[in-house]
Amino acid sequence: MKSGGILLTTKNVTKRFETDDGLLHAVNDVSFDVRQGEIFGFIGLSGAGKSTLVRCLNLLERPDEGTIYFDGQDITTLSEKDLSLARRKMGMIFQHFNLFYQKNVFENIAYPLRLNGHTKEEIDARVMELLDYVDLADKKTAYPSELSGGQKQRVAIARALSTNPKLILSDEGTSALDPETTRSILQLLRRSVNEFGVTVILITHQMEVAKSICDRIGVLEDGRLIEEGPVEQLFVSPKQARTIRFIQSLEEEIEEDDLEALSGGRLFRLTFPGDSSRKPILSDLIRRFPVDVNFLAGNINVVRSGKVGYLTVEISGEPEEIENSLAFLTKNGVNHEEVKYG
Amino acid sequence: MGEFLRATYETLQMVVLSSLFALVMGLPLGLLLVLSKPGGIKENRGVYGVLDLFINLFRSFPFMVLMIILFPVSRLLIGKTYGTEAAIVPLAIAAAPFVARIMEQSLNEVDRGVVEAAQAMGSRTGQIIFRVMLPEALPSIISGITITVINLIGYSAMSGAIGGGGLGDLAVRFGLHRRQPRDLWITVLILIAIVQIVQFAGNRLSRAIDKR
Numbered sequence: 001m002k003s004g005g006i007l008l009t010t011k012n013v014t015k016r017f018e019t020d021d022g023l024l025h026a027v028n029d030v031s032f033d034v035r036q037g038e039i040f041g042f043i044g045l046s047g048a049g050k051s052t053l054v055r056c057l058n059l060l061e062r063p064d065e066g067t068i069y070f071d072g073q074d075i076t077t078l079s080e081k082d083l084s085l086a087r088r089k090m091g092m093i094f095q096h097f098n099l100f101y102q103k104n105v106f107e108n109i110a111y112p113l114r115l116n117g118h119t120k121e122e123i124d125a126r127v128m129e130l131l132d133y134v135d136l137a138d139k140k141t142a143y144p145s146e147l148s149g150g151q152k153q154r155v156a157i158a159r160a161l162s163t164n165p166k167l168i169l170s171d172e173g174t175s176a177l178d179p180e181t182t183r184s185i186l187q188l189l190r191r192s193v194n195e196f197g198v199t200v201i202l203i204t205h206q207m208e209v210a211k212s213i214c215d216r217i218g219v220l221e222d223g224r225l226i227e228e229g230p231v232e233q234l235f236v237s238p239k240q241a242r243t244i245r246f247i248q249s250l251e252e253e254i255e256e257d258d259l260e261a262l263s264g265g266r267l268f269r270l271t272f273p274g275d276s277s278r279k280p281i282l283s284d285l286i287r288r289f290p291v292d293v294n295f296l297a298g299n300i301n302v303v304r305s306g307k308v309g310y311l312t313v314e315i316s317g318e319p320e321e322i323e324n325s326l327a328f329l330t331k332n333g334v335n336h337e338e339v340k341y342g
Numbered sequence: 343m344g345e346f347l348r349a350t351y352e353t354l355q356m357v358v359l360s361s362l363f364a365l366v367m368g369l370p371l372g373l374l375l376v377l378s379k380p381g382g383i384k385e386n387r388g389v390y391g392v393l394d395l396f397i398n399l400f401r402s403f404p405f406m407v408l409m410i411i412l413f414p415v416s417r418l419l420i421g422k423t424y425g426t427e428a429a430i431v432p433l434a435i436a437a438a439p440f441v442a443r444i445m446e447q448s449l450n451e452v453d454r455g456v457v458e459a460a461q462a463m464g465s466r467t468g469q470i471i472f473r474v475m476l477p478e479a480l481p482s483i484i485s486g487i488t489i490t491v492i493n494l495i496g497y498s499a500m501s502g503a504i505g506g507g508g509l510g511d512l513a514v515r516f517g518l519h520r521r522q523p524r525d526l527w528i529t530v531l532i533l534i535a536i537v538q539i540v541q542f543a544g545n546r547l548s549r550a551i552d553k554r
Contacts, residue, residue, distance in 0.1 A: 058462050080466075087464035098459035101554045102477050111473070112463045143553040159463075169462075 004036030007166060007199050008057065013066035015052050026052040027063070028223035036166070039193060039200040041210045041231075044220035045246075050203035053220065054171050057201060058090050059083060071166055088116060091160025091198075095172035097152040099144040105131070105155050106140045112163045130158040134188065150181035157188055161196065168192070170202035174209055182206070186213045207247070211235065219243050265292070265316025267339040270329065272311070281332045282313075289325045291317030312339060345512065350532055352426050353508035356498045360433035361491050367438035368490075371397065372445025373471065383457065384467060397439040405497055408432050409504055429498070429506030437494055444486030448479040481552035488544025492537055499533075509533050 015027040026049045034040045044050045055061040057068060059075060067074050075086050091112075099108050109130055113123045131137045134154040144152055153173060160168050168189070174182040190213055192198050204210055210217050211231060218228035227234065227243045238244050272281075286293055294314040315322050329336050371393065376382055378390040403411070409432040413423040416431040452475050460474040476483075499510020513529040516522045 060458055060462060084464040084466050087462060090462070092459065092462040094455055094459065096455055098453065098455040100456060100459075100474065100478065101453070102480065102552075104553075111460075114473075115463065115465060115469060145554050 004197075006033050007036045007071060008034040008201070009069040010057070011067045011069075013053070013056055013063045013068065015049075015056055015061055015063050025049075025223045027056060030066075030220075030223075030225045032218060032225060032228060034167075034199060034201055036199055037193060037197050038215040039189070039202065039213055040216050040218070041214035042201075042203040042218045042220050042225075043205065043207060043210045044203075046205060048220040049223040050205070050220055051171055052223075054169050054201060054203045057169055058087055058092060088112065088163055089165050090167045090169060091157075091163075091165040092169040092171065093153065093156045093160050093173040095175045097144070097149070097156045097176075099152055099155055099159075101144050104141050104143050105136065105147075108144070108155055109158045109162050112159060116163055126162060127158075130162055133161075134158045148181075149177050150184060153177065153181075153185050154188065157185070157192070161192060161198070164196065166199060168198055168200045170200060170204075172204060173202060175204065175206065179208075182209065183212075189213060219246055221246060265294070265314045266322060267296070267312065267314050268326075268336045269339050270311045270313060271335040271337070272333075279332070281329065281334055282311075284332075285325055285328055288328065289317070289321050291315050291321050291325050346509075346528065346532065349507060349509045349512040349529070350536075352506070353495065353498055353510070353533075353536070355426055356429055356433060356501060356506060356508055357491060357494045360430045360437060360494055360498070361487070363430070363434035364437035364441050364490060364494070365487065367434065368441025369445050371438065371442035372449065375442060375446045376449040376475075377467075377471075383461070383470060393442075397442050400435070400439040401443075403436075405432070405436050405500055406503065408436050409501070424505040426501075426506050426508070429501035429504055429508075432504075433494055433497055433501065436497060437490055440493065441486070441490050444490060445483060448482035448486055449475055451482055452478045481548045481554075484544060484548040484551070488541060488548070491540050491544075495533065495537055495540070509536075 009032075011031050013027055013030045014025065017024045017026050028049070030053060032040075042050050042053060052061055056063045057070075059068075063076065066076070068076055070086060071089060073086065075083060078086060100111065103111070106127055109127045110123050113126055118126070128137070128140075131140055134157060136151060136154055136158070139147065139151065139155075144155070147155065156173075157168075170189070173189075174185050177185060186209060189200055189202075193200060202209070202214070214231050216229060217231050217234050218225050219234070220226070221242065226246075227238060227240050229239075234243065235247065238247065282293060285291075292315070294316075295311065296314055297312040315325055317325075326336055375390065375393055375397075377384040378386040378393070380387065380390070382390075400408075409429075412432045412435060415435070416423045416428045419431055420427045422428050456478060457470060457474060460470050465474065496510075498506065498508050499513070501508060502511025502514055509529050509532055513526050513533070516526040516529060
């Protein structure tokens, strides 16, 4: 990966919130550098402070402590006017797209250009160029409510790119999208880095996202940056034991994101504690009860180790037979929990 | 027939003018409430607290009482305390805090994420207000204005007490003093027609511009 100089540096960024349970350190003493032209991802479980951190980078949240150097200036000290100018060098995309609902696609993309006072001709030309780039030229006059999730995010990316920003921030930009759309949005981001030299900082709880697009990754836990490094290093040879634990827990979380019932049955997440993972309980179950069991996801490594196994299955059949199957599982020490989907 | 026409004209005069003045006063107040509220883009607890209290205070007065209290204001602005023009003053002042609340509610419905997106793009406060919040809230604001106008049609009926005239006043005179139930009902039917037209037009307009 080609990388240039440092574009963004944070030093000791801390953000606290008052909660009912006392003071919460949503972001705790986080320092890192991001180089020009790289994709830097933060991963972490929900509540780890990812979203607060990325929102601190353009001061949507103002950090209680610490400094943020962006493009050569400490943006935490800027006046309101200068901050708005600095923000025009950053684009941002969001989990729920946050398009202007009452403006059509063209006007959404034109909005940042209008802020910068471009002429009508410049705006027309630039918006059309971007519409072509994100492959939505035919949706120019459509309103966001008429678009699919993937199309909305492409409009949001075009809007974020319109003023040729140096940095794009993505706050869970693919979390509301299906796996295939996620891939196409990630490709679009990668293409933007390659073609325009833009830098991307993203946060995600989806490890596949982090693995497939990031050059470097930082792991957040309880507001702290516990490890950062190139993506291969982090997944192949993490330095910290808790990074390993964390990656495992993320893997389990992710599986359920992509699940759907295949044949109209009910989804269950089965937990095999202790030695129950060594017994052939499921094949027993299929023989005893007239139900079908689809295996959707599981963590085979953990199952093999015999400690705790997770398996997500779809059980279909007569409602009472499903209930009987569940009772059988409980009797054999397998916990089950219904998974909501759709 | 002349009586009905004249009363209809007076009602329309009172409602249209008091609505306009109420909007001129109420819309900025509502905007100020939303900007200054805790967590708003120009958070200011002092401004918000005073405004909130002030609006509640004005909304607590029964309209009849408000009309009497506002005599000095009417005299100052119109030069008299009696008649259709004088009735517009208490009508507008009674409706303004209502408009402020309606406006507050409409602006609060604007998706917070959308406002944040605008902030993240480097919008200044004025740009957020005029290019994002107001356009995004417009369908809802129009529905709110429709409700205000219809309320004012109702309130204007009470202005007969200070010689405001209008359909409500005419209905009271037919019903109570002259014992002409047929004419009473004609007056009411005209009022119903006006309310229907306002509601229909408001709904159509709001729906036509709403792209959500």
